[in-house]
Amino acid sequence: MPQITYRKALNDAFAEELERDENVVLIGEEIAEYNGAYKVTEGLHARFGDRRVMDTPISEAAFCGLGIGASMLGIRPVIELMFWSFSYVAFDQLFNNAPMVRYMSGGLINVPIVVRGPANGGTNVGATHSHTPENFAAYTPGLKVVCPATAYDAKGLMKTAIRDNDPVFVMENTLLYGQKWEVPEEEYLIPLGRADVKKEGTDISLIAHGRCVITCLEAARQLKEDHDIDAEVLDLRSIRPLDQEAILKSVRKTNRAVLVEENKPFCGTAAQIAALIQEHAFDHLDAPVRRVSAYDAPQIYSKPLEDEMIPNTRRIIKTVLEVL
Amino acid sequence: MNKKTSQTTAKSAKKKSTAQSKGKLSGVNASLSRDDKIKLYRDMGRIRRFEERSLHAYQQGKIGGFLHLYIGQEAIAVATASLMGDNDHIITAYRDHGQALSVGMGMNECMAELYGKFTGCSKGKGGSMHYFAPDKNFWGGHGIVGGQTPLGTGIAFALKYKKLEGCCLCLLGDGAVNQGAFHESLNLAALWNLPVIYIIENNRYSMGTSQKRSSAGSPLARRAEGYDMAWELIDGSSVYEIREKLAPIMDRARTQPEPAVVEIQTYRYRGHSVADANHEKYRSKKEIEDYKKNHDPIMLFQRTLAEEGVLSDADIEEIDREAKKEAADSARFADESPFPPEEEIFTDVYWEVDHKTGKNEGRIFFND
Incomplete structure (x- = not known):
């Protein structure tokens, strides 16, 4: 391909x-x-x-x-x-x-x-x-x-x-x-509202959308290599409609979730996902749902600080280790 | 027609008094039959009686929210609608009852919409400010001042793209000329030669703020010059004058195609909305009375048609009786109609959901 x-x-x-x-x-x-x-x-x-x-x-x-x-x-x-x-x-x-x-x-x-x-x-x-x-x-x-x-x-x-x-x-x-x-050469369509498991895993669900999915894949690689943690990476792809079943399926499997997004945390997308998980998979959770969002301030210009402000592998791994 | 480069200025100026001269109708008015004239007159009266009846229902507590009455401006709605051909479209702001009835929407569906009933034109989901009838080329009914002006520009874009010889009449109030969306629309329409005519219904007050206190430069339509666009001023109390002056502008829009700005001077007798308790404070009672007495479009057209021998006193009485009855019947219809069932809250949000296409998966509504 x-x-x-x-x-x-x-x-x-x-x-x-x-x-x-x-x-x-x-x-x-x-x-x-x-x-x-x-x-x-x-x-x-x-x-x-x-x-x-x-x-x-x-x-x-x-x-x-x-x-x-x-x-x-x-x-x-x-x-x-x-x-x-x-x-x-x-x-x-x-x-x-x-x-x-x-x-x-x-x-x-x-x-x-x-x-x-x-x-x-x-x-x-x-x-x-x-x-x-x-x-x-x-x-x-x-x-x-x-x-x-x-x-x-x-x-x-x-x-x-x-x-x-x-x-x-x-x-x-x-x-x-x-x-x-x-990317295949032949025509294909992806339905709106269908999430995609980008990496299977058993220990924790990293749920993300957009570029944060790529950051999560890298974090998952390091988690495996350095900590022998097998993280699943679920790519939402679509926020609305939302593949709620895929989210719940992953959480029911791993019993832990870290939500990663470039939204700011207050009223961000992950806040809604967290609410759905606690409502529909509460009994499956072995730890509180955690979020890694952009820091809650206007985006800073200075490059090293901005890199820290948006979710990166360091912040994701730190949060995962706190949860597990 | 005013435009620095326009060849038609002088010609247009000469025509100015023609429309009002008795017995010698010219241009687009010359071909009006007796029935056509009666229809124009009848529709103005129907709008007024409909709105008076709706005001009564509002005062009875049967209608809530906002009710922006068009009373005093009726000539504009009937004249514009009367000039529309199959490929012509119209869009307006929230003072939309007149346009709705003029393009042929029924009093029943319009009144029921005000009552929030399922039999309303939008099933009770839109209300007074949001009437739509795409089958009659009427695209709303828009609640945000100036918000419809880019949409009207887009309708004109679609006509040109589809190579249809038509135009879009994009109505707005005098308050909307100070919104950025209006100016952005003018620029795009002129840049792309779109067949859209922005019709400013200048009733002199943007809510409670007079034109003098809200808009720099007069007339408002002259702002078109900044975009090298033609513009025109029209007396909104005369159905004949609106038709006569607007028809050639619509022709140019359709055939060139090219946009224009038209300012029609008019007056509303009621407040900005029924909730506007101050409308006799920001303007004088004398001013309102002067318009009612000397510039009322229905009264003036009635006088004209009587002089032409088109209407007798008996006709006038009969037409008014019918309009009142139609309005009363529509109120009864609305009263007796059911409210929409609760499941209607979730229909008409998404086309793909309503049509169960299966193209979308997952969850789309997030209720408890």
Whole structure:
């Protein structure tokens, strides 16, 4: 199986969906002639032209809202945010229009849009560009949220998101764009709401999404090597819908859970997962559920401190050893 | 039509008085049949009687929440809807009852929605501010000031993308011109030559703040110049004038395509919403009375049609009686309709869930 980057996997997903469905259009800042701020859309403008791949002004509220309006008439816009942090200037459109129109119309309208882009820290760009709003989005009924960790997942989830008839927010990661994984050449789709056991284990469940899955895999390797602890790594892939059964199955097997996320801890995604575990698997727990989240302060610029601020293998291993 | 580069300015200015001149209708009004004219008149009256009845229901405690009445502005809704062809679409803000009835939504479904009943146009899930009828090219009914302006721009984008010769009428209030989303929309519409017409229904007050106290620069539509976009001012008390001036702008939007900003001067007799107890404090009773007495669109059109010999006193009385009865019947219908069943809370949230496609797995709702 060929190895391709996360970036190329997304690019292939867009090309295949643009080819398949005339109503799919890509909209965003610098995605066409510039080939994308992170080169995720490289070559697509040259191949599909102005009509299908469009550069926008720096005007998130307008182009996100435009995508929502167009989708009501059957267009399927894939809207790039250069950073998910920029969604904050389009908050009304993304969080108050996209998820509410269907409900308020009594089901007469649906909004088949994908909004996508990187949502991560760890890149030394300071607080305003480092937000991870998957918890905001998942908080909102009417929205769906996926956070792919590998190239394989990114392609399969993106293709499903584009074909989904509801608004799907896809949160990527700039630190993953250049990483390579095996991706099959033949077409495949990954359903939203299906988690993936990235590594089987028996002693403890590390439950994560996005890049934290990769950090957990490395932590699991070290735990085995240095402490003979066999950790299971469960990749949620999708936050809403959520594969609750996979979470419970893993916890019932290992009887211990550490939840790892780049969200801040207060009202972060892992808080919800912890609540579900205690509600549905309380009798299976041999230790309290613990969380390793980003530190609860605005993202710091200074690189060594930022690296400590977001979950890393040291913090994960320390927490696991406290639990076991 | 105002635009520094426009060739049509002089032509348009000459036309200004034509619409109001008696007996010599021109342009789009010349082809109106007697029945067409009566329909325009009847629909304005229906909107007013519907809203008066809804106000009564609000005062009875049958309707809660917000109720933004359109009374005084009816000519705009009927005139805009009357100009819409099959590929033309309309979207507005929360003062949406007039547009809803004008595009052909029924009083029953509209009144029942206000009552929060299952027979309402949105099954009781949207309320006064959120009426929708996509089958009639009416895309809401939006509660956040200016929030619908990017959506209207997107509707126009879809029309152009699908190569349909149509336009989107994107209505907003005078308060919405100060929202960033509106300006971002104008820029994108002009940049991409989208067939959207932003229609500012200027009723002079953004909630309780007068235009003078809220908006720099006048007229508001002139802001279009910053985006090299055409603009126009229209007297909102005259159905004929709105139709005559708007029709060619819609034609240009459809065929060029190109956007425009239109400001229609109007007035609301009631408060911002029914809950606005101060509406006689931020403006004078005299001002309100002056509009009712001298600028009321229904009264003026009634007078015009009487002079044209289209309406007799008996016709006027009969039309009003029917409108009142229709409104009363709709209130009865709403009253007698059931509330939505509790399981309706969880339908219409996700298309994929409602259609049981199986494309999504896992858990999507997180109740106890």
